[in-house]
């Protein structure tokens with residue numbers, strides 16, 4: 001039976017003053033839902049459609065059966081934090097203190113949110129680079145702050161460091177950095193990190209570095225982590241995701257690396273946000289990392305093969321494929337076929353070609369005219385092959 005609210009309450013609910021009035025359901029959710037409804041192939045939302053390592057499934061099941069079903073420690077299971085420290089030593093030759101510098105969070109999303117709440121206060125500002133991952137600005141606004149959105153410059157989505165310098169003022173507290181970059185598919189260079197360090201030097205400004213695609217870099221490129229930049233690392237909250245590195249976006253385990261003073265502040269938010277995250281997956285991931293400490297080393301080749309498969313199959317389609325240096329994605333430039341209205345073209349691909357993609361304009365505060373869509377390549381080869389066949393056939397009809 002439907003719940004009936006008294007008339008006065010109904011009116012009050014109706015008048016609710018939203019803190020995020022312009023935020024609706026994200027484009028990712030909308031596209032996935034419509035792809036399901038229309039039976040389209042989903043190259044939209046960034047999640048793999050192939051199974052995870054069955055050993056990880058066994059370890060999660062085993063951990064639950066062994067009783068790891070009550071609250072985990074607030075900062076994360078120690079065994080997992082120790083494995084994370086080991087992994088950081090293996091991948092970046094870094095020594096990170098598992099007691100004071102690592103916090104396990106509910107995916108990278110929680111680490112990003114906690115960082116922003118820990119740093120930004122009412123009236124303060126964070127700088128983000130457009131196109132920007134969609135969770136950044138709402139988190140800044142919920143903290144009472146303002147997100148200053150600076151566009152990356154075409155071609156190649158380059159940083160305009162003079163614009164960053166000009167945007168900095170006494171209210172600026174945080175730079176929201178992301179590399180490898182979703183959705184630009186670029187990877188920051190050491191020069192970019194040096195430039196970032198230059199512009200914030202001498203200011204009370206911190207960095208949230210979203211590095212969830214740390215292991216999805218192509219063509220032999222080493223990921224330039226902010227953690228490897230001693231000056232930036234002192235001021236940075238660096239965010240990672242086991243969802244991405246274990247092909248298991250639903251496992252919702254991420255972590256944040258920050259110096260002890262910043263970690264203390266991050267944990268104050270984490271403690272009253274999620275308190276701690278699911279216990280069994282943490283135990284399972286720790287055991288998986290102990291058993292297979294090198295599994296992540298296979299990721300660049302695994303994803304590069306998928307990127308190349310898509311690029312090769314679309315080479316003669318008439319679409320242009322901008323360079324992709326990293327991430328789960330490949331951009332698709334449709335300027336040869338239609339005016340630069342990415343939302344309209346994504347709709348056509350969905351309804352006429354049966355392929356769901358993601359337009360780039362939702363990643364912008366003020367979107368320019370964009371002839372570009374984002375394809376997710378983290379899909380099984382058969383899905384990629386079927387989708388590119390549909391894209392080729394559609395292009396031939398245009």
Ligand SMILES: Cc1ncc(COP(=O)(O)O)c(C=O)c1O
Nearest residue numbers: 046107108109133182241243254
């Ligand atoms: C750039 C970026 N940051 C953060 C996230 C969120 O990561 P998680 O699923 O671990 O919360 C994503 C997920 O797609 C992402 O692409």
